[in-house]
Amino acid sequence: MSTPRRYHITTFGCQMNKADSERMAGILEDLGYIWSEEANDADLVLYNTCTIRDNAEQKVYSYLGRQAERKRQQPDLTLIVAGCVAQQEGESLLRRVPELDLVMGPQHANRLADLLTQVEAGSQVVATEEVEIAEDITQPRRDSTITAWVNVIYGCNERCTYCVVPNVRGREQSREPAAIRAEIEQLAAQGYREITLLGQNIDAYGRDLPGSTPEGRHLHTLTDLLYYVHDVPGIERIRFATSHPRYFTERLIRACAELPKVCEYFHIPFQSGDNDVLKAMARGYTVERYLRIVEQIREIIPDAAISADAIVAFPGETEEQFENTLKLVEQVGFDLVNTAAYSPRPGTPAANAPDQLSEEVKQDRLQRLNHLVAQMAADRSQRYLGRTEEVLIEATNPRNPQQVMGRTRTNRLVFCDGTIAQLEGQLVPVRITETRAFSLTGQILSPVAAGC
The missing domain is CATH 2.40.50.140 (Nucleic acid-binding proteins)
Known part of the structure; x- marks a missing residue:
């Protein structure tokens, strides 16, 4: 009787990547693989990659180099790069790391079994073409038995000038409400208590689905979806992420106030506290618009927590513009802000901007923002x-x-x-x-x- 093959997945990046990794782990276990805590003990090593920032990408290459060396000693090792770096680099990854068996973009996560069949037949496979994401029939190997991610929309149609996500995750594709509810019902039957509805731009949910009212309103919005899945027995808490200020509505806030299971927590990236920088980023809203959203949330759900994302040292950002970001953080009093120094990404307009800022300026501004974020978060914690x-x-x-x-x-x-x-x-x-x-x-x- 042969020993089962072992697999290891290392995940970089966002919640979407974590959800993709859980689905790919589920596929591998259906194929008879068993989980290995250590990459060096595994017969199949999969890196699910992130290209949002350069340091995450470089870390992937470092890990990959070690496994490529191992493969030269153990030719039976299957080596896979999935996710956003795979989508971005495609065949050039094979030239850089010829030991790779499979390079697959995030849209192909559900196809892992088919792609492995091609690998086992002796092919070196690159799967980065845009595809219709088939309804998710995989059974994820979830990292938690209490809380679970539920993808509701894949891809992103926004064109923020710093962001590579639309290039690597493709256009928006919403799942049908009935399929989402069926997955949630299955999770409830398995004993899960909390779900997080996931989308790169979750407020865009449903706008690509057919059907609208005579007044022109889409029948399928995130708000409608919350009402539709809210009463699944066994699920006690519902969260959603990530919101975009351009599409965030008062109707959504009121639904969160009205639906007891929906948590009083909003993650709404602002990215910069300066209107000129927001315009250069092509974010599609102003600081004033963002502050109105915060005001509405605090008016309708006074105790709600609000978290955000922010980027410092975007090309051309002046000290005064950076200070406007500090002012916004102080004015809002966020519970948490995920911060990052701007990192040029291949194929994005901002990467070619002439006025890139130095590493010293980036680190100085990041440190100052982080200090203020921690201070404001400590103040917010006091209320508990x-x-x-x-x-x-x-x-x-x-x-x-x-x-x-x-x-x-x-x-x-x-x-x-x-x-x-x-x-x-x-x-x-x-x-x-x-x-x-x-x-x-x-x-x-x-x-x-x-x-x-």
Whole structure:
């Protein structure tokens, strides 16, 4: 009896990539592969890559070099690059790393089994052509048994001048509402408590699906989808990401206020606090428009958490323009901002802009923004002190095995004493006793904690 082949997947980048990796892992396990924690012990190594920033891309090449060397000693090793670097580089990856067996873009994640059949027949395969993404019938090997990603729209039609995503993930393709609901019902039957609806630009959901009202409104919007999936029994929490200020609506905020399972948490990137920089980025909104969205959220759901993404040192950004970003962060008081220094990406207009800023300026501005973000997040955390928050317990605290950890509805990480065997997957009331910028500590008030 032959030993089962082992596989290892390393994932770089965003939530979409994590969801893709879970689906590809599910396909491999259906083919009889078993998971290997260590890449060096695996017979198939897959790197699911990200090209948003140069450092993520360079890390991939470093990892790949080590496995290519291993393959020269072990020709039976199957070596795969998937995701955005694969889509961007295509055949040139084979010239750079001839040991590769398969180069596949993100649109081909569901086709992994077919592509491996070609590899096993002796072909070196490049799959980067644009395809219709077939309805997802794979069974993902999910990293969590409590929370799950559910893709609702693939691709992106925006043309932000710094961003390579539309080039590598293709045009927007929305899944049918019935297929999304069926996946959520299956997750509920498997015991999942929380789902996150995912899209590169989730507010665009449905605009490519057929059907609209006589007034011209699409029948399928993200808001409609939330109403449609909200009542699936067993699912206690619903989140969604990532929003785009250009398409974000008051109707969506009101739906979140009205639907008890939808969490009071919004992730809405602003990218810059300066209108001229936003225009150069082709973001399609102004700072004033962004602030109106924040105002509406705080008016309708006062305790909602708001997080965002921001880029510093975009080509040509002046010190004054950067300070406008600092002002916006201070004015809004975000719960979290994911920050990055601008990184030129191949094939994007901004990469060819003449006024690129130095690494010194990038690092200085990034450090200053991060300092302010942490300060504002610590201020926002203060409001939880002494409050009782509903926390969904997900795992043991990796730094303290006496503690479990989970998240509030507003997505704050919470640590508390307890054992995962008793508490995993439970929604428990936790009185917050300590606050930090990005996490909280508390005490479980539920009777279930008595034996902890």
